[in-house]
Amino acid sequence: xxLIFLLLLLTGSVLGSSSNSSSDLSxxxxxxxxxxxxxxxxxxxxxxxxxxxxxxxxxxxxxxHAIMLVIAAAILIxxxxxxFSGNRTTPGKLGLAIEPVVLFIRDALIYPVMGEKLGQKWLxxxxxxxxFLLTSNIMGLIPLFGTSTGNLSVTxxxxxxxxxxxxxxxxxxxxxxxxxxxxxxxxxxxxxGIFLILIEIPGLFIKCSVxxxxxxxxxxxxHFVILSLLLLIFIIHPAASVISVPLALFINLLELLVxxxxxxxxxxxxxxxxxxxxxxx
Amino acid sequence: xxxxxSGINISYFGAVIxxxxxxxxxxxxxxxxxxxxxxxxxxxxxxxxDARILMILGAALIEGVAFxxxxxxxxxxxxx
Numbered sequence: 001x002x003l004i005f006l007l008l009l010l011t012g013s014v015l016g017s018s019s020n021s022s023s024d025l026s027x028x029x030x031x032x033x034x035x036x037x038x039x040x041x042x043x044x045x046x047x048x049x050x051x052x053x054x055x056x057x058x059x060x061x062x063x064x065h066a067i068m069l070v071i072a073a074a075i076l077i078x079x080x081x082x083x084f085s086g087n088r089t090t091p092g093k094l095g096l097a098i099e100p101v102v103l104f105i106r107d108a109l110i111y112p113v114m115g116e117k118l119g120q121k122w123l124x125x126x127x128x129x130x131x132f133l134l135t136s137n138i139m140g141l142i143p144l145f146g147t148s149t150g151n152l153s154v155t156x157x158x159x160x161x162x163x164x165x166x167x168x169x170x171x172x173x174x175x176x177x178x179x180x181x182x183x184x185x186x187x188x189x190x191x192x193g194i195f196l197i198l199i200e201i202p203g204l205f206i207k208c209s210v211x212x213x214x215x216x217x218x219x220x221x222x223h224f225v226i227l228s229l230l231l232l233i234f235i236i237h238p239a240a241s242v243i244s245v246p247l248a249l250f251i252n253l254l255e256l257l258v259x260x261x262x263x264x265x266x267x268x269x270x271x272x273x274x275x276x277x278x279x280x281x
Numbered sequence: 282x283x284x285x286x287s288g289i290n291i292s293y294f295g296a297v298i299x300x301x302x303x304x305x306x307x308x309x310x311x312x313x314x315x316x317x318x319x320x321x322x323x324x325x326x327x328x329x330x331d332a333r334i335l336m337i338l339g340a341a342l343i344e345g346v347a348f349x350x351x352x353x354x355x356x357x358x359x360x361x
Contacts, residue, residue, distance in 0.1 A: 026359075108334060214345035217352045265341035268334075 025234060029227050033220060035063045035151055041144060068148035072135045076128075105130055109268050114275040118169075122274065125165070129158075130267040133215070137259035140219060141252060150219040152212070159212035162270045166204065166277050173278040182277065204277070211269060218262045222255035293358060300354040307347030311340050 040047040050067060053060040083094035091099055110126055111119045133149065140147025148154050170179040183200040184193045229244045229251070318336040322329050 108330070210345055210349065213349050213352065214341070217348035218344070221348060221351065261337060261341060265338060268338060269342075 025231050029224070029231060032227055033150065033223050035065050037063055039064050039067065064146050065148040065151045065154060068136065068139060068146050069154065071145065072132060072139060072148065075135055076131055102127060105267070109264075110271055113268070113271045118275060118278070122271070126267050126271060129270065130263055133263035133266055134260065137219060137263055138256070140223065141255060141259065147219050147223065149215055150223060152216050155212040155216040156209075158215075158266075159208040162211065162273065163205070163208045165270070166208075166274050169274050170277040173280065179277070182279070207273060211266060215262055215266055218258055222251065222258060225251050226255070296354045296357040300351060303350040304347055307343050310343045314339050314343070
C-alpha cells in the first residue's frame with residue numbers, strides 16, 4: 001500500500017517538475033528525454049541553470065548530460081580508489097563485491113576473444129569502458145540524474161574512440177598497409193582484393209556507428225515507453241494511473257536489465273572488432 | 282478528389298506498418314535464437330556458460346537492427 005502511494009508521488013513529481021507549464025504533451029515528453037541547459041532536482045525547487053565553462057577565450061557549452069558524464073567519472077574514481085587502494089593482500093568488502101565482475105569480464109569476455117597478450121594490453125581500457133557505461137546507464141534510472149548515454153553525441157563519441165582504437169591497434173599489429181591487406185583473405189587477385197577492401201572500409205564505419213545507435217536507442221526507448229505510459233494519465237483520465245504506474249514499474253525493471261546488457265554488449269563488440277582487425281594471418 | 286478527412290497524413294500509415302513488420306522480424310529472429318540455444322544447452326550441458334553469453338550477444342545484435350529501424354520510424358513520425 002505504501003509502495004503504491006510512493007510510486008504515485010514519484011511519478012507526479014517527475015511529471016510536475018517541468019518549469020514551463022505547457023499543455024503540449026509531446027513537448028513534455030521530449031523535455032524529459034532530451035538534453036537541457038538546466039538541472040531539475042526536486043519538483044518544487046526551481047531547476048539549477050547550468051552555465052558555460054569559460055577558460056580564457058574558449059567557451060565549453062555545458063548541459064545536463066555533460067555534467068552527468070563528470071558525475072559518472074567521479075563515482076567511478078571514488079568507488080574504485082576506495083575498493084582497491086593501498087597495499088592490500090586480501091580485498092576489502094567493496095573489493096570483494098567488484099572483483100567477480102572484473103574477473104568475469106577478463107576471463108569470459110576479453111581473454112577468449114583477444115588472446116592473452118592483446119587482452120592484457122587492452123584490459124584496463126575495456127574495464128573502464130564497461131564500468132563507465134554501466135554507471136551511466138543505471139544513473140538514468142535514478143530520478144535525480146539523467147542518462148548521459150541517452151544522448152546521441154555521447155554514444156557517437158564513444159564509438160569514435162573505438163574506431164580510433166581499432167585502426168591504431170590494427171596498424172600497430174600489421175603495419176599501415178597490412179591493416180588493409182588483413183581485411184581480405186590471402187591469395188586473391190589484385191582487382192578483387194581492392195574491391196573487397198573498398199567494401200570493408202565503409203563496413204568498419206558502419207559497425208562503429210551501429211554500436212553508437214544501438215546503445216542510444218536502447219536507452220532512449222526505455223525512457224520513451226515509461227514516459228508515454230505515464231503521459232497516458234494526462235491524456236485519458238487520472239484514474240488510468242492504476243494501470244499506467246504498475247506497467248511503468250515493470251518496464252523500469254526491464255530497463256535495468258537492458259542497461260546492464262547494453263554495457264556488456266558494447267564492451268564485447270568493441271573487443272571483437274579490435275581483435276578482428278588486428279589478427280595476424 | 283478532395284480530402285474528406287483533414288489533417289491525417291498518410292505517411293504515418295507507412296511508418297507504423299513498416300515499424301510493425303521490422304519489430305515482428307526481430308522478435309521472430311530472437312525467438313529462433315533462444316530456442317536453438319536452449320536446445321543445444323539441453324543436448325550438451327557443458328556448453329551452458331558459453332552458449333548463454335553468445336545468446337545474449339546475438340539477441341543484442343538483432344535488437345540493435347530493430348532499434349535502428351524504430352528510431353528511423355520515430356523520426357519519420359515526429360517530423361511529419
